[in-house]
Amino acid sequence: MKIGKSYNLWGWVFISLALIALTLFILYPIIYSLYLSTFSTRGFLKTFVGFGNYKRLFQDRNFLLSLKNISIIFVVQIPIMLFLALIYAFLLNDPKLKFKGFFRTALFLPAVTSLVAYTILFKMMFSTDGLVNNILLAIGIIKQPIRWLLDPFWAKVTLIIAMTWRWTGYNMMFYLAGLQNIPNEIYEAAEIDGANRRVQFFKITIPLLKPIILFTTIMSTIGTLQLFDEPMNLAAGVVTGSSVGPGNSLLTPSVYIYNVCFKYVPNFGYASAISYVIVLIAAILSLIQFKVVGERR
Amino acid sequence: MKKVILMLLIISMLIGLFGVVNAAKKVTIWCWDPNFNVAIMEEAASRYQKLHPDVEFEVVSMAKADVEQKLNTILASGVKRGLPEIVLIEDYNAQKYLQSYPGSFADLTREFNYKEFAPYKVKLMTLNGKVYGVPFDSGVAGWFYRRDYFEQAGINPEDLKNITWDEFIEIGKIVKEKTGKYMISGDPYDGGLMRILLHSAGTWYFDEKGNPNIANNEVLKDALKIYKELFASGIMKETSGWNEWVASFNNGEVASVVTGVWIIGSIKAEKSQTGKWGVLPVPRLDLPGAVNASNLGGSSWYVLNNSENKDIAIDFLREIYAKDIDFYQKILIERGAFGTWLPAQNGYAYRAEDPFFGNQRIFLDFSEWLKKIPSVDFGLFTYEADGAIMGVMPDVYNGNLTIDEALKLAEEQFKNTLGF
Numbered sequence: 143m144k145i146g147k148s149y150n151l152w153g154w155v156f157i158s159l160a161l162i163a164l165t166l167f168i169l170y171p172i173i174y175s176l177y178l179s180t181f182s183t184r185g186f187l188k189t190f191v192g193f194g195n196y197k198r199l200f201q202d203r204n205f206l207l208s209l210k211n212i213s214i215i216f217v218v219q220i221p222i223m224l225f226l227a228l229i230y231a232f233l234l235n236d237p238k239l240k241f242k243g244f245f246r247t248a249l250f251l252p253a254v255t256s257l258v259a260y261t262i263l264f265k266m267m268f269s270t271d272g273l274v275n276n277i278l279l280a281i282g283i284i285k286q287p288i289r290w291l292l293d294p295f296w297a298k299v300t301l302i303i304a305m306t307w308r309w310t311g312y313n314m315m316f317y318l319a320g321l322q323n324i325p326n327e328i329y330e331a332a333e334i335d336g337a338n339r340r341v342q343f344f345k346i347t348i349p350l351l352k353p354i355i356l357f358t359t360i361m362s363t364i365g366t367l368q369l370f371d372e373p374m375n376l377a378a379g380v381v382t383g384s385s386v387g388p389g390n391s392l393l394t395p396s397v398y399i400y401n402v403c404f405k406y407v408p409n410f411g412y413a414s415a416i417s418y419v420i421v422l423i424a425a426i427l428s429l430i431q432f433k434v435v436g437e438r439r
Numbered sequence: 440m441k442k443v444i445l446m447l448l449i450i451s452m453l454i455g456l457f458g459v460v461n462a463a464k465k466v467t468i469w470c471w472d473p474n475f476n477v478a479i480m481e482e483a484a485s486r487y488q489k490l491h492p493d494v495e496f497e498v499v500s501m502a503k504a505d506v507e508q509k510l511n512t513i514l515a516s517g518v519k520r521g522l523p524e525i526v527l528i529e530d531y532n533a534q535k536y537l538q539s540y541p542g543s544f545a546d547l548t549r550e551f552n553y554k555e556f557a558p559y560k561v562k563l564m565t566l567n568g569k570v571y572g573v574p575f576d577s578g579v580a581g582w583f584y585r586r587d588y589f590e591q592a593g594i595n596p597e598d599l600k601n602i603t604w605d606e607f608i609e610i611g612k613i614v615k616e617k618t619g620k621y622m623i624s625g626d627p628y629d630g631g632l633m634r635i636l637l638h639s640a641g642t643w644y645f646d647e648k649g650n651p652n653i654a655n656n657e658v659l660k661d662a663l664k665i666y667k668e669l670f671a672s673g674i675m676k677e678t679s680g681w682n683e684w685v686a687s688f689n690n691g692e693v694a695s696v697v698t699g700v701w702i703i704g705s706i707k708a709e710k711s712q713t714g715k716w717g718v719l720p721v722p723r724l725d726l727p728g729a730v731n732a733s734n735l736g737g738s739s740w741y742v743l744n745n746s747e748n749k750d751i752a753i754d755f756l757r758e759i760y761a762k763d764i765d766f767y768q769k770i771l772i773e774r775g776a777f778g779t780w781l782p783a784q785n786g787y788a789y790r791a792e793d794p795f796f797g798n799q800r801i802f803l804d805f806s807e808w809l810k811k812i813p814s815v816d817f818g819l820f821t822y823e824a825d826g827a828i829m830g831v832m833p834d835v836y837n838g839n840l841t842i843d844e845a846l847k848l849a850e851e852q853f854k855n856t857l858g859f
Contacts, residue, residue: 182858183515184538184539185511185514185515185536185538185539185540185541186514186515186517186539186540187539187541198858201855202855202856202858203851203852203855204826204830204852204855204856207830265679265680266682269678269679269680269683270677270678270679270683289677291679291680292626292627292628292677292679293833294833378680378681384628384629384630384633384822384825384826384828384829385628385825385826385829385830385832386826387628388627388628388832388833389628389829389830389831389832389833389834390826390829390830391833401822401826403508403511404504404507404508404511405507405822406820406822406823406856407535407539407819407820407823408511408515408535408539410515412858
């Protein structure tokens with residue numbers, strides 16, 4: 143008993159540093175920003191507005207537009223990316239595959255590049271007279287250059303392509319790890335039963351990877367809600383950088399928070415309210431995903 | 440062992456955070472653009488050090504967004520440490536900082552003779568009758584054009600001195616037809632040209648009281664019409680981002696550039712085009728009160744009230760930026776920085792002929808146009824208004840909305856952003 147107590151005490155001592163750091167740098171900002179979100183601020187001038195910021199949010203077209211923008215990414219980009227990642231993982235997991243190390247590295251490599259660097263690279267490649275248009279024109283797929291970053295629709299397409307390039311390999315790694323846990327016997331048995339690769343993929347791989355698919359979906363959802371680097375850099379403007387992408391087509395909540403804090407008249411209270419709503423949305427979406435994917439367990 | 444190292448690391452970081460001890464007479468300056476503001480400030484610092492060898496300077500070079508971010512967080516948190524003595528603020532943002540962080544910037548009304556500075560610059564940094572900054576560079580706008588292309592198209596630049604934007608578009612069509620070159624280039628969603636148009640008519644997004652003036656703003660309607668026509672007529676090459684824009688005139692794709700004087704450095708970077716460029720006054724809107732002179736950008740120096748060596752910083756700015764004529768000549772020649780301290784404009788550099796511009800005395804012209812720039816109050820919300828207007832531009836370009844409808848929507852959007 144006595145030993146247990148002193149162990150306990152030492153345990154607390156050892157974790158105290160981390161705990162203090164956690165309280166100071168994570169817990170305190172979380173609580174303070176909740177408090178701050180009840181004020182409308184201009185610099186250090188504060189006015190108490192109670193729930194005013196939250197009411198204002200739902201009439202703020204820019205905020206609603208930013209939600210609309212990310213929900214398009216949410217609906218289009220995440221499924222494409224995760225499905226691609228699954229297929230890559232499935233192919234890479236094939237024991238007969240040659241040059242496995244090369245393919246694995248090649249697919250994972252984008253995930254280690256810096257967000258800003260790759261976005262700037264994509265911005266260059268997708269400029270109107272950039273590499274991508276030149277190639278497409280040369281092989282005759284298009285007659286006119288596509289206005290990638292000058293048209294609201296194509297700007298989103300560019301963003302989706304860029305993000306898919308960057309994040310597919312990252313998600314693939316989770317699936318690859320998950321596939322190691324699926325015993326090969328199952329596939330062998332299926333093969334004997336006459337199931338081809340497609341059937342194996344849909345009937346064995348996907349169901350058995352469900353928990354990992356859930357995990358990657360939630361991570362991607364949260365990642366999308368916090369999307370910042372890519373739109374910010376793709377939209378980096380000329381002289382004034384007036385809108386985030388053509389017609390604010392790349393405006394995301396995080397970029398909006400940044401603008402409210404640093405580009406517009408600084409309103410940290412309102413920005414806190416936005417971030418709280420984002421947290422709430424992330425929580426709700428994660429909960430829904432848990433329910434949908436996990437129902438049969 | 441790892442924990443100990445980690446602890447030591449954290450402790451040393453904390454010491455680093457709180458233990459910054461400034462040297463006795465050290466002036467810290469935050470600004471952006473290593474080839475422009477930073478280099479100019481270093482030049483100014485070395486000049487001051489010759490007079491006062493005991494003063495140390497630290498010119499910190501950051502991205503513009505980083506300067507704004509750091510300034511915002513540090514002022515909002517209310518800490519008194521870690522402040523620079525001097526900070527560079529873009530003119531469009533001046534009132535925003537002055538009104539959001541009252542008392543944070545030193546009142547310089549009695550420290551400088553503001554009659555010696557360009558009046559429109561002084562107005563931008565005046566709040567309740569007090570002046571808070573030292574006017575620095577001007578963004579006086581010019582219409583840079585390619586002499587060779589215009590000649591090829593059979594256009595005499597002498598006839599273009601006081602034209603309207605409608606005439607500009609017509610000439611652009613001739614240039615496009617005869618030379619195959621675009622008249623101008625730009626990002627369809629950039630508000631730079633919009634600001635030039637508005638400023639040339641002495642109007643902004645707000646009225647005198649600071650209320651939004653968007654939906655029924657005749658100047659804005661005209662400006663939107665010109666934006667639409669520039670792209671619809673095919674004389675404007677669409678670019679995205681700064682680099683593409685600069686490339687479009689460096690590689691000779693466009694016949695002219697309408698922007699602030701600070702672009703000279705980028706134009707002259709293409710040495711092979713020496714002698715091929717000239718400068719004209721910007722076109723004007725076809726409206727009463729509109730002039731052939733405007734402004735885009737420009738920034739000024741501000742002294743932070745709670746900084747340690749505030750008095751030295753003020754003395755430094757006065758000694759160099761309000762006294763040293765030679766300094767202004769040097770930064771004009773080396774950096775293309777067009778100062779707004781008027782006595783400097785009698786110096787030799789402002790009269791010099793520039794072979795790059797076909798021996799035109801361009802800065803003499805710019806000084807003339809500078810005096811004509813209407814005084815405009817940018818208010819606090821320029822970026823919000825820009826964002827709202829550029830947000831509706833896709834629908835203006837594709838004709839989904841008429842200009843009146845678009846501006847009405849933009850005003851609503853703007854009010855949303857502000858939470859009116």
